[in-house]
Amino acid sequence: MNAMMQVKRLNVVALAIAALSITPVWAQAQAPMPGMDHSKMPGMDHSKMPGMDHSKMPGMDHSEMPGMDHGAVPGMDHGSPSAPQPGMTGMGGGSGMTDRSAMQMQGGSAPPDARDPHANSGGHTLDSGPYVLPSTQRIRLADEHNFGALLVDRLERVDARDGNATAYEAQAWFGRDYDRLVFKAEGDIANGRLQEARTELLWGHAIATFWNTQLGMRQDSGVGPNREWLAFGVQGLAPYWFEVDATAYLGNNGRTAMRLDAEYELLLTQRLVLQPRLELNWYGKRDTALNLGSGLAEGTAGLRMRYEFTRQFAPYVGVEWARKFGETEDMARASGETTKETRWVAGVRFWF
Amino acid sequence: MKRLDKNCPATFYSRREFVQGLVAGGALFGLQPLINGAWAAPTGGGRGTVLSGTEFNLSIESKQVNFTGAPRIATTINGTLPGPTLHWRQGTTVTIRVTNRLAEATSIHWHGIILPYQMDGVPGISYPGIAPGETFTYRFKVAQSGTYWYHSHTGFQEQTGLYGAIIVEPAGGETIRVDRDYVVQLSDWTDEDPMRVFTKLKVHSDYYNVNRPTAADFLRDASRKGLRAARDERQMWNEMRMSPTDLADISAYTYTFLMNGNTPAGNWTGIFRRGERVRLRFIGSGTQSFFDVRIPGLKMTVVHVDGQDVEPVTVDEFRCGPGETYDVIVEPQEEAYTIFAQSMDRTGYARGTLAAREGLSATVPELDRVEWLSMTDMMGAIGVGMAGVDQGGMSGMSHGGMAMDHSQHAMPGMAMGGAMAETKAGAMGSAMAVPSSQVRHARTEYGPSVDMRVDMPRTNLDDPGIGLRDNGRRALTLADLHAIGGPLDARGPEREIELHLTGNMERYAWSLDGLEFGNSTPVHFRHGERLRVILHNDTMMTHPMHLHGMWSELEGPDGRFQARRHTIPVQPAQRVSFLVTADAPGRWAWHCHLLYHMDAGMFREVVVA
Numbered sequence: 026m027n028a029m030m031q032v033k034r035l036n037v038v039a040l041a042i043a044a045l046s047i048t049p050v051w052a053q054a055q056a057p058m059p060g061m062d063h064s065k066m067p068g069m070d071h072s073k074m075p076g077m078d079h080s081k082m083p084g085m086d087h088s089e090m091p092g093m094d095h096g097a098v099p100g101m102d103h104g105s106p107s108a109p110q111p112g113m114t115g116m117g118g119g120s121g122m123t124d125r126s127a128m129q130m131q132g133g134s135a136p137p138d139a140r141d142p143h144a145n146s147g148g149h150t151l152d153s154g155p156y157v158l159p160s161t162q163r164i165r166l167a168d169e170h171n172f173g174a175l176l177v178d179r180l181e182r183v184d185a186r187d188g189n190a191t192a193y194e195a196q197a198w199f200g201r202d203y204d205r206l207v208f209k210a211e212g213d214i215a216n217g218r219l220q221e222a223r224t225e226l227l228w229g230h231a232i233a234t235f236w237n238t239q240l241g242m243r244q245d246s247g248v249g250p251n252r253e254w255l256a257f258g259v260q261g262l263a264p265y266w267f268e269v270d271a272t273a274y275l276g277n278n279g280r281t282a283m284r285l286d287a288e289y290e291l292l293l294t295q296r297l298v299l300q301p302r303l304e305l306n307w308y309g310k311r312d313t314a315l316n317l318g319s320g321l322a323e324g325t326a327g328l329r330m331r332y333e334f335t336r337q338f339a340p341y342v343g344v345e346w347a348r349k350f351g352e353t354e355d356m357a358r359a360s361g362e363t364t365k366e367t368r369w370v371a372g373v374r375f376w377f
Numbered sequence: 378m379k380r381l382d383k384n385c386p387a388t389f390y391s392r393r394e395f396v397q398g399l400v401a402g403g404a405l406f407g408l409q410p411l412i413n414g415a416w417a418a419p420t421g422g423g424r425g426t427v428l429s430g431t432e433f434n435l436s437i438e439s440k441q442v443n444f445t446g447a448p449r450i451a452t453t454i455n456g457t458l459p460g461p462t463l464h465w466r467q468g469t470t471v472t473i474r475v476t477n478r479l480a481e482a483t484s485i486h487w488h489g490i491i492l493p494y495q496m497d498g499v500p501g502i503s504y505p506g507i508a509p510g511e512t513f514t515y516r517f518k519v520a521q522s523g524t525y526w527y528h529s530h531t532g533f534q535e536q537t538g539l540y541g542a543i544i545v546e547p548a549g550g551e552t553i554r555v556d557r558d559y560v561v562q563l564s565d566w567t568d569e570d571p572m573r574v575f576t577k578l579k580v581h582s583d584y585y586n587v588n589r590p591t592a593a594d595f596l597r598d599a600s601r602k603g604l605r606a607a608r609d610e611r612q613m614w615n616e617m618r619m620s621p622t623d624l625a626d627i628s629a630y631t632y633t634f635l636m637n638g639n640t641p642a643g644n645w646t647g648i649f650r651r652g653e654r655v656r657l658r659f660i661g662s663g664t665q666s667f668f669d670v671r672i673p674g675l676k677m678t679v680v681h682v683d684g685q686d687v688e689p690v691t692v693d694e695f696r697c698g699p700g701e702t703y704d705v706i707v708e709p710q711e712e713a714y715t716i717f718a719q720s721m722d723r724t725g726y727a728r729g730t731l732a733a734r735e736g737l738s739a740t741v742p743e744l745d746r747v748e749w750l751s752m753t754d755m756m757g758a759i760g761v762g763m764a765g766v767d768q769g770g771m772s773g774m775s776h777g778g779m780a781m782d783h784s785q786h787a788m789p790g791m792a793m794g795g796a797m798a799e800t801k802a803g804a805m806g807s808a809m810a811v812p813s814s815q816v817r818h819a820r821t822e823y824g825p826s827v828d829m830r831v832d833m834p835r836t837n838l839d840d841p842g843i844g845l846r847d848n849g850r851r852a853l854t855l856a857d858l859h860a861i862g863g864p865l866d867a868r869g870p871e872r873e874i875e876l877h878l879t880g881n882m883e884r885y886a887w888s889l890d891g892l893e894f895g896n897s898t899p900v901h902f903r904h905g906e907r908l909r910v911i912l913h914n915d916t917m918m919t920h921p922m923h924l925h926g927m928w929s930e931l932e933g934p935d936g937r938f939q940a941r942r943h944t945i946p947v948q949p950a951q952r953v954s955f956l957v958t959a960d961a962p963g964r965w966a967w968h969c970h971l972l973y974h975m976d977a978g979m980f981r982e983v984v985v986a
Contacts, residue, residue: 131829142821165501202579295591
């Protein structure tokens with residue numbers, strides 16, 4: 026089954042590449058685009074989203090699907106070296122680790138007889154029991170403190186067919202390891218005017234080793250009418266180090282949308298980083314005021330090369346291919362807009 | 378300034394001036410503690426700060442330092458970094474008045490010293506800590522002898538300089554006869570605010586990793602080993618989203634490594650006369666750094682570890698982790714030798730010189746190449762047999778790794794499925810003779826706090842660890858350590874406790890059993906009991922686990938006593954065990970001595986009652 030899935034994933038990647046005319050860098054990555062759990066995306070009407078057929082949905086992360094217990098193989102004697110580990114065959118000849126054994130080491134859910142981490146407490150707690158200090162004096166470590174960061178992934182000048190623009194994409198967070206407030210902003214400014222902006226305020230909650238769910242609000246603003254959405258998505262790191270952000274939206278008047286953003290960082294050296302990036306937007310319903318049709322509407326594939334003077338400050342140059350799809354493409358064509366575009370970008374990435 | 382090893386990828390990313398530091402770095406405080414007391418070496422003059430006796434006054438204060446060319450504020454003891462060496466005598470009662478002249482709370486913990494819990498110096502567990510302007514008086518009887526150290530247990534003050542050495546002379550005088558006796562305290566310094574360092578790790582846990590695998594590495598490997606081999610080597614790492622070069626979370630990118638408070642350029646020097654026996658008391662005070670120590674041209678005889686005499690073992694090299702101490706005897710014959718302590722991640726080093734007179738120096742070796750973590754480090758015992766995916770340095774591991782087999786024969790009646798985390802003695806009879814090999818992950822290890830679990834750990838102690846395998850030098854291993862005199866308590870364990878060392882590198886979250894300290898409950902030791910603790914490392918880093926207040930009597934996989942430790946380094950995918958006699962009522966800290974792991978929550982409280 027895994028092999029089948031892999032083949033399918035590869036097909037999807039290949040399709041995406043063909044459709045978007047992206048550079049073969051993606052193919053080389055041979056990995057899933059990752060990490061979406063449909064069961065967790067309420068309010069999405071899959072039937073209205075062309076290209077969202079489940080069989081074509083890329084890269085769910087099996088290792089982290091709750092309820093799939095890869096860790097506990099019944100009858101397995103963990104302690105005995107003579108009992109071969111399932112999935113370990115074929116490792117001797119230099120072939121890499123198979124999917125399955127990697128899964129056993131990561132994710133999964135606890136077997137029924139898993140150890141109780143409080144079993145040896147003797148009923149004592151950090152705030153009660155013999156020799157305890159008053160609770161206000163108890164030692165508190167960083168796991169009980171908040172951290173925060175602002176990451177400006179893109180702040181760039183865009184050289185497009187119909188003039189120059191400034192684009193930005195940033196994310197900030199504040200909170201702890203497993204629960205935090207997340208702020209996302211993306212937009213572009215041209216002719217001294219905000220053209221299009223997406224701003225989100227979300228509660229991020231860790232659900233698996235590499236994945237967080239995000240729940241909150243999104244506001245779209247710009248030259249067209251504003252739109253408000255409820256947002257629910259996942260953000261995290263898929264196998265092979267793909268950074269993925271996939272969010273479903275529910276708006277007024279039955280509007281639905283979905284956005285997928287995936288990035289990869291190819292370290293050419295410790296400082297020189299090539300970053301392919303893919304963004305896709307779907308809409309469940311036509312929005313004539315914004316010139317958006319239903320279905321897959323827009324896609325952008327970018328390739329940026331940055332030089333990290335420090336890990337926190339890196340200027341870059343890049344190129345981006347953007348195109349519209351389906352009904353949106355037709356609407357754009359009808360109103361005389363471009364439907365495909367190659368843009369050059371130059372900017373900085375920084376965080377603190 | 379000397380460049381980093383040209384072969385070392387770190388060169389590209391290094392801040393070379395930081396690797397060497399300033400020549401005059403430590404000079405602000407005058408020369409550093411040079412232990413040369415009358416008890417050991419009648420010849421030669423001591424120049425460092427050594428305080429002896431039973432009454433001590435220590436003042437904790439902020440002071441400007443300059444290790445890199447940029448002035449910074451350090452936390453110091455009596456104005457020095459490291460603080461003064463405290464020289465005690467076994468059997469005496471010492472009184473130490475610690476005055477806090479900082480603007481924030483502070484504390485001092487006496488690392489490895491057996492004392493009443495109220496004197497242990499862990500704020501929030503032993504006592505409230507020492508408020509600004511306040512003086513706290515520590516008073517306790519010194520029951521033991523040996524080499525120890527002290528440090529702040531508050532925030533990141535240990536990173537900013539609050540540490541010093543303790544030497545306890547045996548009641549009957551030193552038993553190890555030497556002509557010279559020096560403390561060699563190894564530590565790491567950063568010009569950054571440690572909290573910023575921590576925040577950066579929370580944002581990008583590989584922030585300080587200057588040896589991440591690159592496309593350039595891939596092409597080089599592909600041309601050397603073939604495309605397929607190069608790809609296979611990376612496949613599992615990439616699939617698991619883990620880095621084969623995560624050898625230290627914090628590198629020389631920000632760290633300057635110090636020897637007795639001196640930068641490498643500062644070149645701390647210990648003087649000897651030819652033919653003399655010199656004792657070097659190495660103290661691992663790196664907050665986040667393991668040091669691989671050697672003295673090219675000299676064999677080192679390890680005689681004393683964590684304050685305990687051990688059967689002498691002669692080596693070329695040993696790994697000194699945070700919290701550990703290693704005393705070695707050397708007999709130098711030439712003019713000068715370099716004491717070389719490279720960081721485990723091979724990005725920098727602390728360095729000093731043993732010389733026949735002031736002003737001499739010897740060749741400083743190049744840093745070793747960075748070695749990728751192996752299958753053994755990732756998967757434990759499974760990895761041992763995986764010759765095909767050998768990424769170097771796994772030979773020599775084939776023996777001993779499967780000691781579990783042995784233990785099962787010794788426990789014929791032992792059901793493997795039951796509640797083994799705490800097994801009562803009695804019914805099991807001699808079952809407790811050897812540590813349980815049944816791996817039982819906690820249910821809290823299946824969530825976001827944990828990035829991997831090891832189902833088949835390795836239990837062998839004869840692995841010197843990543844970077845020291847097959848490097849042509851004889852490196853010390855835990856299996857080499859045999860404490861003189863056997864265990865303190867002849868009783869076998871009545872029960873067994875299993876604790877897993879866990880983390881999520883991507884989130885930079887560190888925990889035990891998947892639970893950070895704030896969500897944990899204390900581990901209860903029944904007063905007077907003898908119990909076995911199994912530490913099972915589910916991560917790919919080595920964690921020096923430090924139990925306060927009681928000795929950790931390390932045993933082999935066959936249950937045979939090895940050595941008495943206060944800090945036990947547990948290697949990736951390794952499972953080790955120790956016995957402890959719960960004879961110290963109170964609450965105690967138990968944690969990974971990598972400071973940033975500890976602060977992230979890799980910490981437990983122990984209640985002995």
